[in-house]
Amino acid sequence: MDRLKAAILIVSDTASQDPASDKTASALTPILTAEGKWESPAIKIVPDNVFHIQQAVCDWTDGPNWHNLILLSGGTGFAVRDITPEAVSPLIHRHAPGLVHGMIAASLKVTPFAMMSRPVAGVRDKTLIITLPGSPKGAVENLEAIVKLLPHACLQSAGANSRNMHAAGVKSLEAEAGFSSGSSVTQTQHNHHHHHHHGHGHGHVVVKAHTTPRSNDPAAGPGRRYRASPYPMLSVEKALCEISEHTPEPIVIEAPVNASTVGCVVAEDVYAAEAVPAYRASTVDGYAIIASEGANTSGTFPVASITHANVGGVLVPLQPGTVARITTGAPLPPNANAVVMVEDTELATTTPDGNEEATIQILAEDILPGENVREPGSDVALGSKILSRGDIISPIGGEIGLLAATGTQTVKVFKKPTVGVLSTGDELVEHDDPRPLTGGQIRDSNRPSLISCLQSWGFSTVDLGIARDTPVGELEHALRDSLRGVGRASSSVDVIVTTGGVSMGELDLLKPTIERSLGGTIHFGRVSMKPGKPTTFATIPFKAATSDSGALTQQERQSKLIFSLPGNPASALVTLNLFVLPSLHKLSGLGENSQALSTKPWMAPQLGLPRVAVVLTHHFPLDPKRTEYHRAVVTGSRSDGRLYATSTGIDGVGQRSSRVGSLAAANALVILRPGRGVGIKGEIMEALMMGPVHASDTRIIC
C-alpha cells in the first residue's frame, strides 16, 4: 500500500516569527510515522490568523496537492487569540465528533484541563482535518489517542470501499487502538497550556464564535432549499444601524501634504508650525517709511535702500528722514512701520545717469503706523489651530493651502478604505468582450458602473473580476483571495462589494459562502426596500487580537466588510449609494466630530448622501409594502428657490430594477414611503442627492 500523506500546521504567532521555538511538529512526527503508514509529514507554521490558517488548510485539501490528513496544533483554547476552531469549522464538510470525543476522553484521564480545549475534527473533500492542543505534550497525548484509527478514517474519506476495509481490518484496528487491552495513554501530570504566550487583556475581541448559518446548504440541492427566506426583513433604518454598528473605527495614518491627501478627513487638530507671514511684510508696492501717530507724512525723502520680496540676507535699518523702496510681500526694514503706495508719490530727483530714484515726494499726509503692513503671524499666528479633527481636506484647496503655507510636512488623517468590486454569475461576460452574446449571456455592467461610482467618491478600487457560480468553490476562493490581497486582488481591500447571487435561486451562493465557508456573520440578508430587497451585509473576522498585542496593526485587527448587493443593475447602484457609501464615509472618519453620531449614528449629516426636500412635478406611484428609492432628476428653480423632482420613468418598465437606464441622468433618489395610490403632484417628499442639482431657468410647476 502507498503510504498516506499527512501535513502538520502549527498555529502560533510566536512560532511564525521564530520557527525554532516550535517543539510540537517534531514531537508529533515520530508518532505518526512510527508504523510506516505515513510519509514524513509536510510542516508549515502560520500566525493565529483566520485567513492564514484557512489558506494553509485549503492548500492541502483543494487541488492536486491534497493530503490525507491535516493536523493543526495551537489556538484551540479559551484565550482571546485562540481562533483555530473558528477558522477550521467553516472549512469542514462533514464533522467527526467521534474523534473529538475520543481525544477529550483520553486527555480527561490525565487532567481536567482537557475540558479547556475546543478541538474540531472532520472531513473536507477527501482530507481528514484534526485540531490538537498547542503544547507538545497535549498534542502528543491527543494524537496518541486516535493515531491508530487515522489510516482507516483517511482511506474511507478518500473514497476507499468501506465494507472491504472493515472485513479486512476492523478486528486488528480495534486491537491496535487498544480498545481490548486498555488505554495506551500514560497517566502523567499534564498541562494543556500553549507553548506560546497569550496576553489576557480585556481588549476588543474581533473574532466571534462561528454563528449558525441560516443560509441554504448548497450541497443539499434545490430539493431541500428554503422556500421562504430565513433572513428577517429589516427596515432601511435598521439596516443602516447594523452597518454603523459593524463598521470598524477609522484608522489614523500620517500623510504628506499634497494632492493625495485631498478628500481625507483630518484625524487630529493641526496647529501652525510657522507664522504667516513670518516677518513684517508690505501689502503694496511703494516706499517703507517711519510713520508716527498724528504726524504729517508728506514731504521729499531720499530713497535709502531697496527691499524686494524673496531677498535673503540682513535688512539695513531705515534711518529717520529716509524711505526704502519696497515690493508687495517684501519684508520691511527694521524701524520702518508703514508703506506708502507708489501711486501716492512722485519722483523728485534721479541719480546722475537718470536710472535710479534719488529722492521721491510723498503726497499722502496721513499715513498711519501699520498702514499697508502685514504683521508677523497676522494671517496665521504661530501655534494657532489651523484645522480641526473631522475637517475634510477639500479639493477646493483651502486646507492644503493652509497646511502648505505653515510649513506642515505631514498631517494625521483617517485612511480612506480600499474597495474591491466582484461580479458573480455564470451568465456574465466582460462588457468589452467583442464577441456577440450567445444564449443567456449578459454583459457585466455592474462592475464598471460600481467602480466608476466608487472612484467618483474618491475611494481606491480593486477590480476583482467575475466569479463564476460553477465550479463549486470559485466564489469562495475569489473572496478569500480578495480578503488576503492575493490572486485576482492586486492589493488587500477593506471592503468587498459583490453583485448578484443573493436572492432565492439555487445558484445564489453568496450567503452560504459567507456563512459556511468563510465563517462570516450575516448581519442582514433582506431589506424592505425597492429596489434592493435581497441586499446583504456581512463581516468576516480578519484577525483575533487583544488590545495588548502590540504586534498587530489596527488594520489587522479590523473585520472586513462584505456588501453583497443584488445583481439587478439598478438595484446594485441604488444600494451602493444607500448602504455602502455611509459605511465608507464612517471608515474615512467623516462625522467623527459630530455630536449627533453617538446617539443617532446615521443622523450625522456627513454620512451618506445629502437629504433634501423636493416638490414632485407629477404623480409618483407608491409600492404598497416597500419603501421605494425612485430614480429622479432634481432641478433647482431660479425663481422660487425650491427643488423639483421628475421621475426617470414611471411606466411599468421605468423603475424596473433590471433597468440601469433608470439611473442615467438621475441625480436623486426620491424616498417614497409605502402606501396606496400615488405621491401627488406638488407634494413635498424627501430625496437623497447622488449628484449636483441641475439648474433650471424655467419654473416647472405653475
Ligand SMILES: Nc1nc2c(c(=O)[nH]1)N[C@H]1C(S)=C(S)[C@@H](COP(=O)(O)OP(=O)(O)OC[C@H]3O[C@@H](n4cnc5c(N)ncnc54)[C@H](O)[C@@H]3O)O[C@H]1N2
Ligand atoms: N423567488 C424570488 N426570486 C427573486 C427575489 C425573491 O425575493 N424571491 N428577489 C428578486 C429581487 S428583488 C432581486 S433584486 C433579484 C436579486 O437577484 P440576485 O442578487 O440573486 O442576482 P442574480 O440572480 O445573480 O441576478 C439577477 C439579475 O441581474 C443580472 N446581473 C447579475 N450580475 C450582473 C452584472 N454584473 N451586470 C449586469 N447584470 C447582472 C443577472 O443576469 C440577472 O438578470 O432577485 C429577484 N428574484
Ligand code: MOO
Ligand atoms: O429588490 Mo429587487 O432589487 O427590486 O429587484
Ligand SMILES: [Mg+2]
Ligand atoms: Mg438570483
